[in-house]
Amino acid sequence: MSAAAKHRDAIVQSxxxxxxxQGYAGTGLSDILGASGAPKGSLYYYFPNGKISIGVAAIEFAGNKVAATLEELARQSDSPSRLITQYCGLLAGWMKQSEFRDGCPITTTLLELAPEHEDIRQxxxxxxxAWACIIEQALLRSDVEASRAHRLSCMxxxxxxxxxxxxRVQKSATPLLDAAAELGLLFETAVPDRRPG
Known part of the structure; x- marks a missing residue:
């Protein structure tokens, strides 16, 4: 990878x-440059529309990263229920590590910008x-009816x-772990019983 490409990746990851x-609005370009170590010129070269362009790239990068994690878990999991509980367990672990300071890598930006910026919303x-589709495919592989698999993955x-x-509000993993337990049970009931007789 060239130095210039490394600068772009460093900007996006930072x-x-x-x-x-700290959210999109709470983050300045100088914060991003300082954290990335990239020269100022590379920011405007790769992101001519400035911070909005960085916002789109950050959502795409984070989206791909989460999708790769979900796909790997789906390959390792023997059921949709296991997939969802493992994924939520990972998220809870990451949140605990940050002492509940970090949020979803894309939600904060979307809440702030999606109503006014169509490229961010898209x-x-x-x-x-993409994330819902991976869960939906896991449900379909377990013979869950197609329309229900779609609804369950979106839910x-x-x-x-x-x-x-x-x-983040409660500074506790309990909301996600409780949600994971209930989603897991719901997924189990959606999978047809394959036992003979």
Whole structure:
């Protein structure tokens, strides 16, 4: 990877980390540059629209990272229930490590910007859609009826998003772990019984 490409990646990854902690509005370009170590010229070269361009890139980067994690868990899991409880367990661990200072890597930015910036909204929609699709595919592989698999995967994303907010407010992993337990049970009931007779 060239030095210039490394600078772009460093800017995006630093933006993701800062947006998680302090939000989009609370993060200045100087904060991102300082955290990334990239020269100022590279910021405007790669992101000619400034901070909004960085916001889109940060959502796309975080979306791909979460999708890769979900796909890996889906490969390792023997059931949709196991997939969702393992994923929520990972999220809870990451939140605890940050002492509940970090939030979802994309939600804060979307809440602040999606109503006014269509490119931000579209990037967020694509990320959430990709995550839900991985869960939906796991449900389909377990013979859950297609329309129910779609509804359950969308509900799981909405439930997890809400639980992440509550975790930050309560400074506790309990909201997400409770949500994971109930989602796991719900997924189990959705999977047809394959036992003979």
């Amino acid at each position: 933006a993701v980390a800062l947006f998680r902690k 990037a967020g929609e694509a990320a959430f859609g 799981a994303m909405a439930t997890i998003s809400g639980a992440l907010v509550q975790m």
